[in-house]
Amino acid sequence: MSQLERKTAGVPTLKRLPLYLRLLRKMKENGEEYASGTVVAKELGLDPIVVRKDLAITGAVGRPRLGFPMDEIIEAIEEFLGWTNTSDAFLVGVGSLGHALLGYQGFEQHGLRFAAAFDSDPDVIGKTVHGKTVLNIDQMPELAKRMHVRIGILTVTASVAQDVANAMIEGGIRAIWNFTPTTLDVPDHVILQREELASSLAVLSHRLLIESSRQP
Amino acid sequence: MSQLERKTAGVPTLKRLPLYLRLLRKMKENGEEYASGTVVAKELGLDPIVVRKDLAITGAVGRPRLGFPMDEIIEAIEEFLGWTNTSDAFLVGVGSLGHALLGYQGFEQHGLRFAAAFDSDPDVIGKTVHGKTVLNIDQMPELAKRMHVRIGILTVTASVAQDVANAMIEGGIRAIWNFTPTTLDVPDHVILQREELASSLAVLSHRLLIESSRQP
DNA sequence: CCCATAAAGATCTAATTGTATCGATTGACG
DNA sequence: CGTCAATCGATACAATTAGATCTTTATGGG
Numbered sequence: 001m002s003q004l005e006r007k008t009a010g011v012p013t014l015k016r017l018p019l020y021l022r023l024l025r026k027m028k029e030n031g032e033e034y035a036s037g038t039v040v041a042k043e044l045g046l047d048p049i050v051v052r053k054d055l056a057i058t059g060a061v062g063r064p065r066l067g068f069p070m071d072e073i074i075e076a077i078e079e080f081l082g083w084t085n086t087s088d089a090f091l092v093g094v095g096s097l098g099h100a101l102l103g104y105q106g107f108e109q110h111g112l113r114f115a116a117a118f119d120s121d122p123d124v125i126g127k128t129v130h131g132k133t134v135l136n137i138d139q140m141p142e143l144a145k146r147m148h149v150r151i152g153i154l155t156v157t158a159s160v161a162q163d164v165a166n167a168m169i170e171g172g173i174r175a176i177w178n179f180t181p182t183t184l185d186v187p188d189h190v191i192l193q194r195e196e197l198a199s200s201l202a203v204l205s206h207r208l209l210i211e212s213s214r215q216p
Numbered sequence: 217m218s219q220l221e222r223k224t225a226g227v228p229t230l231k232r233l234p235l236y237l238r239l240l241r242k243m244k245e246n247g248e249e250y251a252s253g254t255v256v257a258k259e260l261g262l263d264p265i266v267v268r269k270d271l272a273i274t275g276a277v278g279r280p281r282l283g284f285p286m287d288e289i290i291e292a293i294e295e296f297l298g299w300t301n302t303s304d305a306f307l308v309g310v311g312s313l314g315h316a317l318l319g320y321q322g323f324e325q326h327g328l329r330f331a332a333a334f335d336s337d338p339d340v341i342g343k344t345v346h347g348k349t350v351l352n353i354d355q356m357p358e359l360a361k362r363m364h365v366r367i368g369i370l371t372v373t374a375s376v377a378q379d380v381a382n383a384m385i386e387g388g389i390r391a392i393w394n395f396t397p398t399t400l401d402v403p404d405h406v407i408l409q410r411e412e413l414a415s416s417l418a419v420l421s422h423r424l425l426i427e428s429s430r431q432p
Numbered sequence: 433c434c435c436a437t438a439a440a441g442a443t444c445t446a447a448t449t450g451t452a453t454c455g456a457t458t459g460a461c462g
Numbered sequence: 463c464g465t466c467a468a469t470c471g472a473t474a475c476a477a478t479t480a481g482a483t484c485t486t487t488a489t490g491g492g
Binding site: 269279 | 470
Binding site for chain 1: 227230234235261296315326367390401412422427
């Protein structure tokens with residue numbers, strides 16, 4: 001049943017949902033009982049219509065004149081994103097970026113927990129980083145299988161990215177969050193999410209260029 | 217809006233251009249003289265038509281049967297993105313993420329150079345991180361003005377993000393690359409690029425959820 | 433108890449992006 | 463030297479998604 005009622009949202013909508021969630025949690029802390037799409041939109045500088053449509057897709061129902069009941073709407077978004085049950089993830093590559101991600105506490109609020117961290121460097125293996133002991137990467141596939149970990153986070157150097165990705169897939173990992181500048185080749189059933197800083201920078205640079213040429 | 221011949225590309229196109237650029241540079245190193253949209257597409261797993269259209273917008277002209285002359289197409293993309301002349305950027309907030317970004321050497325290949333790094337923590341100020349001495353954040357606006365820095369990279373904690381952004385704007389910075397989970401309020405003329413990990417994670421989680429409900 | 437109002441919900445329109453098709457061009461090969 | 467095939471480039475088409483308008487509903491005030 002849940003496989004039918006689940007709507008498939010567009011990427012822009014999905015990217016906005018965490019913003020709503022963060023704001024709503026803050027509003028709840030302030031003791032607010034209801035949240036209307038209008039105030040959420042105003043707070044985030046978005047169009048109210050967009051917010052309403054985004055919230056609608058989660059299945060939450062609001063009440064006219066009041067808005068959405070706070071607990072309901074938060075629950076609906078979390079449910080929609082699959083953030084109600086935190087899922088375990090393996091992080092591979094404890095370089096500076098890996099360090100940074102391991103140290104970011106916010107992930108647990110988003111349904112993600114670092115079950116373990118791995119590296120291939122003997123100098124790093126055994127060290128404790130932000131409370132996690134770094135394990136040998138050789139153990140990763142086996143552990144992934146045993147713990148049924150579905151999410152892998154790739155923060156290794158580009159040259160070994162494909163090999164590590166293969167190892168992840170061998171371990172049964174179904175989604176890879178790729179922070180390396182590498183185009184990975186994976187089977188169809190594996191979800192690939194690329195986090196490309198260069199792409200973001202490209203958008204920024206281009207916009208800066210356009211702006212500059214408009215009013216130098 | 218025809219005061220300049222520069223075309224304004226859509227975001228998806230902009231995000232793909234760095235991928236092309238990286239591949240093309242690699243191909244050039246391998247001694248290739250020409251690059252056809254077809255092989256680029258095949259290498260990156262994209263549709264050849266998309267690649268052709270993307271490359272077309274940069275203004276490069278290709279030759280039938282051969283493709284695009286390597287130097288020309290690389291130059292065209294760099295030019296289009298404004299990566300021919302490296303621009304200086306200030307990084308504010310030398311936490312773990314700031315560390316990671318400062319250590320990423322790839323930026324200089326993308327026309328970005330860290331002119332300086334700043335922090336407010338006395339324990340951090342004066343330290344050298346990846347060759348950059350961390351300066352006091354108080355000096356940032358003044359230095360930005362003097363050095364005509366246009367890009368600011370925000371890697372501070374969420375609570376002070378808005379204040380630091382204001383200081384950046386005061387220093388004349390025109391584009392802010394925001395790595396904090398904060399919705400910043402900035403004047404219209406300031407370009408804001410948000411790097412929201414939670415948003416990416418939302419997309420990943422949702423796709424994983426859809427896939428799981430499809431074939432459990 | 434009724435009316436005014438604010439907000440949700442549905443429907444429709446427009447824009448953006450991706451996809452397909454077709455012709456033109458040019459280097460390669462027989 | 464002529465034909466072929468691959469590739470660019472332009473144009474047209476389709477699908478998805480964002481954005482706008484209108485209607486409905488329920489609440490709070492008079």
